[in-house]
Every structure is written in C-alpha cells, then in structure tokens.
Amino acid sequence: xxxxxxxxxxxxxEDIHTIPDDGFTAxxxxxxxxxxxxxxxxxxxxAAGNGLTVAATDVDEAGLEGTIDRxxxxxxxxxxxxxxxxxxxxxxxxxxxxxxxxxxxLKYLANVAGMQHIDPIDEFPxxxxxxxxxxxLRAPLYLAKLCIPHFRETEDGEGCVGNMASIHGHYVTSxxxxxxxxxxxxxxxxxxxxxxxxxxxxxxxxxxxxxKTPLVTAQLEETAExxxxxxxxxxxxxxxxxxxxxxxxEPVDVANLFLLGFSDLGRHLDGGDLLFxxxxxxxxx
Ligand code: NAD
Numbered sequence: 627x628x629x630x631x632x633x634x635x636x637x638x639x640e641d642i643h644t645i646p647d648d649g650f651t652a653x654x655x656x657x658x659x660x661x662x663x664x665x666x667x668x669x670x671x672x673a674a675g676n677g678l679t680v681a682a683t684d685v686d687e688a689g690l691e692g693t694i695d696r697x698x699x700x701x702x703x704x705x706x707x708x709x710x711x712x713x714x715x716x717x718x719x720x721x722x723x724x725x726x727x728x729x730x731x732l733k734y735l736a737n738v739a740g741m742q743h744i745d746p747i748d749e750f751p752x753x754x755x756x757x758x759x760x761x762x763l764r765a766p767l768y769l770a771k772l773c774i775p776h777f778r779e780t781e782d783g784e785g786c787v788g789n790m791a792s793i794h795g796h797y798v799t800s801x802x803x804x805x806x807x808x809x810x811x812x813x814x815x816x817x818x819x820x821x822x823x824x825x826x827x828x829x830x831x832x833x834x835x836x837x838k839t840p841l842v843t844a845q846l847e848e849t850a851e852x853x854x855x856x857x858x859x860x861x862x863x864x865x866x867x868x869x870x871x872x873x874x875x876e877p878v879d880v881a882n883l884f885l886l887g888f889s890d891l892g893r894h895l896d897g898g899d900l901l902f903x904x905x906x907x908x909x910x911x
Contacts, residue, residue, distance in 0.1 A: 632846070632861060632874060634838050637668050639700050641878040642675035647889040649733060649784075650676045652704060656888070657681040657726040657773065659713060659765070660739030661706075662689025664839030665790060668877035669736050669884045671696060674704035676885050681726030683709045684739065713739055713765035714757060723772040732776040734888045737766035737812075738790045742841055744801045744848050755804045762808035767815055770829075774819075777827050784826045786892070788884045789816050791831040791899060796907050799864075801852055809833075813899060820897030828896045830887045835903040836865040837875045868911075871904030 656673040660666030661682035667689070670682045674697050684690050690708040697706045709725045711718035726732050740762050743754045770787050777785020794802065795809030812831060819829035836842050842865070849864060850857045866872050883900050886892055901907065 632836075632838050632843050632865075634664065634840055634843065635876050635878075637671045637696065637700075637878045637881075639675070639702070641876070641882075642672045642702075643882045643885065644676055645885055645889045645891065647676070647891075650678055650885075650889070652677060652679050653730050654733045654780075655679045655681055655726055655730045656734035656736065657683065657723070657732060657769070658736040658738060659683050659769070660790075661693055662686035664841060665837060665877045665880045666736070666738035667693045667696070668881035669738055670706055671700070671702065672878065672881035672885050673734070673736075674702040674706050675700070677703040678734070679704055679730050680706040681709055681722070681729055681732075682706050683711050683713075683722045683726075685710065685712045713769075714760040716768065719765060719768050720772065723769060723776070726773075727776045731780045732773055733780055733785045735769055735773045735785075735787045736790070736884050737769060737787065739765070740790065740805075740808075740841065742802065742805055742845055744845060744852060746801050747803050750803055758804040758808055762805075763811045763815070766812060770815070770819055774827055782826075784828075786827070786888050787816070787819050787829040788887050789813075789829065789831040790880070791816075791833045793833055793835050793901075793903050793907050795831065795833050795899070796901070816899070817897040823896070825896060828892070830892065830895045830897070831899045832880060832883050832887070833899050833901045833903060834875050834880055835869055835906045837877055837880055839877055842874075868909075869904040869906040870909055873904075875902070875904075
C-alpha cells in the first residue's frame with residue numbers, strides 16, 4: 627500500500643502552472659540538468675510548457691529522448707533539445723553550455739542532476755564522495771560560471787540560477803554524508819551567486835522533502851536494510867514521519883517552483899531557499 631505512494635508519476639499538461647512572464651518566450655533558453663528523469667524531466671517539461679526553449683542535459687541519453695517524447699505528446703509550446711553529457715567531465719560541461727547558448731538567449735539554469743549513496747562515514751568510499759561532489763557541487767558552480775557571461779550578453783543583462791537542494795541542506799540524516807555536504811554547499815553556492823549578481827543575476831535554491839522519483843524508490847530497500855526496518859516503515863516513519871503534510875511531493879510540484887523562481891514573481895528571491903518540506907524541518911511533535 628505505502629509503496630504505491632512513491633511510484634514516480636508522469637507529468638500531465640494540467641500539472642504545469644503557466645506564469646505570464648515577458649521572459650518566457652521561445653527566444654530564451656533554459657538549461658536543465660538531470661533532465662532525463664524525475665525532477666529534472668519535470669522541470670524541462672514545465673519550462674517548455676511556459677514557452678521557453680529548453681536545453682536538456684543528462685548522462686542518460688535514452689531518458690532525454692523520453693523527455694522530448696513527453697514534450698511532443700503533451701504538445702507543449704516550447705521545444706526541448708537534447709544535449710547528452712557527463713557533468714563530472716569539464717569538457718562536457720563546456721560543450722553543454724556552448725550548445726545551449728547556440729539555441730537562443732541563455733537566461734535560466736536549473737541545476738538538478740544528483741545521485742545518492744548510503745554508507746556510514748567510516749565506510750564511505752572516497753571515490754564515490756568525489757564523484758558526488760563533482761556532480762552535485764562542482765558542476766553547478768562550473769555551469770553557473772560559464773552561463774553568467776551569456777546571461778550578461780542578453781538584452782536586459784538578466785539571468786537566474788535555480789539549484790536543487792534538499793532538506794538535507796538544512797539538517798541531515800545518517801549514512802548520507804556526501805549528499806548532506808553537497809546540499810549544504812549548494813546553498814552556499816546559491817548565496818555566492820546572489821552576492822555577486824547585483825540583483826540582475828539572481829539565484830535561489832529549492833529544498834524539499836522526499837519527492838516521488840526513481841532516486842527515492844531506488845533507496846527504499848537499502849535504507850530498510852541499513853536501519854533494520856521494513857520498506858513501508860521507511861516510507862511512513864523515515865520519509866514522512868516528521869512531515870505534517872503526509873503526502874509525498876511529485877516532481878512537477880518542484881518543477882513549478884523552478885519556474886516561479888525564474889519568473890518575475892521571483893524578482894525578490896535572491897540567495898533564498900524555497901523550503902517546501904511539509905513542515906518537516908521546522909516543526910516537532
Ligand atoms: P533522478 O534519479 O530521477 O534523476 C537524477 C538525474 O541525474 C538522472 O537522470 C541521472 O541520469 C542524472 N545524472 C546522474 N549522474 C549524472 C552525471 N554524471 N552527469 C549528468 N547527469 C547525471 O533523481 P531526482 O529525485 O529527480 O533528483 C534530482 C535532484 O533532486 C537531485 O539533485 C536530488 O538530490 C534532488 N532531490 C531529490 C529529492 C527526492 O526526494 N527525489 C528530494 C530533494 C532533493
């Protein structure tokens with residue numbers, strides 16, 4: 627029963643909120659990482675649903691095709707272009723930004739790609755730590771570094787970086803040290819971009835609790851084993867136990883927040899974090 631609550635859903639047209647915004651036109655490009663799956667795919671679709679041209683990147687090329695197929699099935703206003711690449715590789719990052727900038731005026735960057743690894747600190751493989759750091763912290767910085775000059779080149783010189791953080795960027799769970807450290811760091815990166823952006827180049831982060839994506843379903847069994855509890859207990863006690871809203875978020879709920887942050891509604895959101903965690907980190911029974 628509980629398992630059904632974490633089945634990754636498919637994005638529908640009705641799920642995508644459209645925001646009237648002068649910047650949301652086909653001339654403007656939104657680069658989305660992790661766009662082959664989960665939150666990244668939903669963000670690419672929400673950006674296309676808002677009329678933007680989307681540069682969708684991921685290491686999973688077949689998954690990117692699935693995102694483009696969904697764009698076409700839903701007949702969304704914006705087109706999605708696939709730019710496969712590995713974000714742990716600097717040459718790939720450089721090619722991704724160059725290709726995205728060739729599609730129009732690069733104005734928005736959504737850093738979404740991520741991965742998880744569960745092990746206690748004394749057993750945590752350092753090569754896995756390094757890979758996660760490269761993917762979830764260094765790549766967002768390098769992408770931002772390369773995108774910012776393109777933002778400045780646009781007509782109004784404005785642009786925005788949205789970073790996918792997590793409740794793990796606020797407080798931590800055991801056995802996820804690389805993830806915790808990356809998400810805390812990503813909030814620091816967000817504030818650093820804001821500090822230098824003079825209000826023209828904005829940045830924000832999004833921190834959610836557990837969202838129904840393959841990243842979460844993939845860790846159910848391992849977390850159950852690690853903690854010596856059942857999978858249903860992982861969902862009910864570990865993932866939703868401290869949340870007042872006892873329903874897991876869907877990828878498109880997060881995608882809509884990216885578009886809100888990118889839009890004019892987000893013009894005073896600069897360095898801030900959208901903590902959408904159903905009360906998980908700030909309340910206590
Ligand atoms: P997901 O596994 O569905 O998607 C992650 C994507 O990142 C995949 O498509 C994967 O191929 C891609 N990726 C992995 N390594 C890559 C690499 N080296 N280069 C390029 N792409 C790579 O996961 P998701 O749940 O959609 O997670 C997306 C982001 O949201 C992550 O940063 C995650 O930490 C964050 N997040 C997820 C949740 C959740 O509960 N699902 C909650 C808070 C934050």
